[in-house]
Amino acid sequence: MSAVRPVLVVTMIDDPTADLVIGELHDRGVPVVRLDSGDFPATLSFAATLTPHGIEGTLSTLTRTADLSHVRSLYYRRPSGFTFAHLDEQDARFAVTQARYGLGGVLASLPGCLYVNHPHRIGDAEFKPSGLAAAAQCGFRIPPTLVTSEPDTARTFIQAHGPVTYKPLSTPLYQIGGVSCTVEVGEVTVGEIDERVAGTAHLFQHRVDKVADVRVTVIGQQVFSVRIDSGLLDWRTDYDRITYTVVEPPPGIVDALHRYLDHFGLVFGAFDFAVDGTEGWWFLECNPSGQWAWMEPETGLPMVAAMGDLLERKTA
Known part of the structure; x- marks a missing residue:
């Protein structure tokens, strides 16, 4: 790979993980163009031409310009x-829609x-x-x-599979008194189920009798477990x-990790498992932007x- 080919990092301004990765790439002499969709159009512009060879053109921030036909890799994190x-x-x-399908469509179609x-x-x-x-x-x-x-279906499930936890199906921004909060995973009983369940979709899951959790991060072919x-039901609630x-993952887990990523066309994933008393691993979720x-x-x-x-594509 030619050193002039940049890496695009698409994320919000406050992203310590992206900062570390950009520092690593900088130390290697790999050029980086960082951008956030929230910067468009004030400090971010682009001009893309569709050709028989794919998209050509440029993307420009206040300090960098990238040749869209020669982007090495794109690290899509958490843009605003x-x-x-x-x-x-x-x-x-109307403008948001045009930006999403215009700039978003270009960034999703970069050749090579x-x-x-x-x-x-x-x-x-x-x-x-x-x-x-x-x-x-x-x-x-x-x-x-x-x-x-x-x-009624929720009550029947809890009776059959209790103890049961409730988990949000997604985690949009939720604020209480102007403070961003995390919707916690919590145990739920039959008596707590009422007609409000009919108001939207809910996920209920048997609570594994766990002794620990495992976070497995897959970065390309490398697996970190x-x-x-x-001692918490949801370890995210108290990092201290x-x-x-x-x-080391149990036999068969690493192959299953790569099958899962291949199924969705991913090269990175943050997997969460619950470990039971027999050291068995139970899949909970995979966050593709974890x-x-x-x-x-x-x-x-x-x-x-x-x-x-x-991102440097050293093994490509």
Whole structure:
């Protein structure tokens, strides 16, 4: 790969993980163009021509310009949304749509580009029912799971598979008093189910009698498995209680990880497992845009370097 081919990093301004990866690429002499969809059109512009050879043209920020036909790889993290606050509601809605399908369509169609991950494939993989169905097909063990809007069905499931947890199917921005909050995973009983369940879709899942959790981060062909001991149902609620241990996956898990990623067309995934008393691993979910860099200083695993290798395409 020619050193002049840049890596595009698409993310919001406040992204410490992206900062680490960009620093790694900078140290390797790999050019990087960082952008956020929220910067368009104020400080981000593009001009793309469709040719028989694919998209050609340029994308420009305040400090960088990328040749769209020579992008080495695109690291799609967590960009903010398009905003057109200076327009009235109807015009802003129109402008957002044009930006999404215009700039978004160009970024999703770069010739010869490695996507980590492709934004369309991320969208596919973010549907939890699809992910659980694929996990079962790929050979993972999954807990009994129900997705429903029917209160009676939820009660019957809890009676049959209790203890049961409720999990959000997605995690949009949720604020209480102006503070961003995480919708926690929580145990639910039959008595807590009422007609409000009929108001939208809900995911209920048998609670694994777990002794620990495992986060497995797959970066290209490299697999990093970290056991998380916290004593919590949802370890994300208190990071100060966590201890980390590097572990080897049980037989068959690594092959299943790659089958899962291949199913969705991904090259990166952050997998969560619950570990039961027999050391059996139960698949919970895979986040195609999950966080991972905070585990490197806790474990010494060379994860930032692995992401640098993937984006530099050292093995391509």
